[in-house]
Amino acid sequence: MIRFENVGLRYGMGPEVLRDISFRIEPQSFQFLTGPSGAGKTSLMRLLFMALKPTRGLIKAFGKDTATISQRELPAVRRRIGVVFQDFRLLDHLTTYENVALPLRVLGREEAQYRADVIELLKWVGLGERMHVQPQVLSGGEKQRAAIARALITKPEVLLADEPTGNVDPPLARRLLRLFIELNRLGTSVIIATHDFSLMEQIDARRLVLADGRLTIYE
Numbered sequence: 001m002i003r004f005e006n007v008g009l010r011y012g013m014g015p016e017v018l019r020d021i022s023f024r025i026e027p028q029s030f031q032f033l034t035g036p037s038g039a040g041k042t043s044l045m046r047l048l049f050m051a052l053k054p055t056r057g058l059i060k061a062f063g064k065d066t067a068t069i070s071q072r073e074l075p076a077v078r079r080r081i082g083v084v085f086q087d088f089r090l091l092d093h094l095t096t097y098e099n100v101a102l103p104l105r106v107l108g109r110e111e112a113q114y115r116a117d118v119i120e121l122l123k124w125v126g127l128g129e130r131m132h133v134q135p136q137v138l139s140g141g142e143k144q145r146a147a148i149a150r151a152l153i154t155k156p157e158v159l160l161a162d163e164p165t166g167n168v169d170p171p172l173a174r175r176l177l178r179l180f181i182e183l184n185r186l187g188t189s190v191i192i193a194t195h196d197f198s199l200m201e202q203i204d205a206r207r208l209v210l211a212d213g214r215l216t217i218y219e
Contacts, residue, residue: 001025001158001189002048007057009043016055017043019213025158025191030184032200033193035210041193044210045162048191049083050074062157079107082151082188084161088143090135090150096142097122097131100149107154118153125149125179141172148179158189165196173199 002025009018017040025031025048033041046052047059050066059066061077069077090099097118104114122131125145135143144164151159161180165173177199184190191208194200200207207218 001027001062003058003060004047005058005060007047007054007059009040009047009052010055017213018047018210018215021057021215023208023215023217025189027157027189028184028187029189029206030181030203031191031206031208033191033208033210034195034197034200037195039210040213041210042162044215045160045191045193048158048160049081050078079154080157082154082156082159084144084147084151084159084164086163086166088135088147090143090146092135095132095134096127096138096146099135099146100153103150103154114153118149121149121153126175141168141176144168144172144176145179148176152183152188156188158191159183161190161192163194164192165194165199170198174202177202 004021004023007018007021008016010016021044033044035041043052047054050061050069053067062080064073064077091102094102100122101114101118119128119131122128125148127142127145127149130138130142135146138146148164165176168176173196180190180192181203209216209218
């Protein structure tokens with residue numbers, strides 16, 4: 001689904017922050033991306049989401065070279081990838097329901113087409129009773145689950161989650177991990193960037209470990 005071959009990345013004229021990165025994200029796979037602060041995890045996630053282009057090397061997403069994807073093609077390819085940001089990025093003037101439905105509204109869908117799906121997904125992440133409130137009254141864990149639901153509403157083939165348990169307590173972190181595991185069982189490839197070793201120990205999954213801009217893979 002996504003393939004990196006000898007990828008390097010630098011910002012401006014600075015040194016390379018990622019060097020000779022090669023790996024594949026296979027269909028229905030589950031992996032953690034980890035490493036010390038400053039190792040390049042956020043940069044790698046941005047390359048995966050095509051928010052950046054590599055300085056050198058090849059990245060292919062769904063058979064397309066990301067360096068040559070046109071601006072016209074890019075939105076359609078990106079829609080196949082869901083992203084859960086560490087800072088949630090919920091819109092305060094919208095309800096939970098409206099935040100989750102927003103990607104479908106942007107695509108021009110009529111509410112009658114998606115309302116049942118949004119409600120079902122909110123119930124699945126445990127927010128069925130919170131769909132009509134705004135983010136200001138949600139707890140950190142509820143905001144995280146709303147962000148996950150928004151990333152899933154377009155039924156992506158790949159889900160990228162950047163420190164999804166960084167602001168929640170251990171019991172909620174385990175609950176969120178179970179959501180990701182269930183999502184993976186339903187067919188979505190999952191990549192979780194995390195510093196939380198206790199979280200990674202709860203599931204036998206591949207680990208992509210970044211250190212000094214280089215990647216080591218532990219199957």
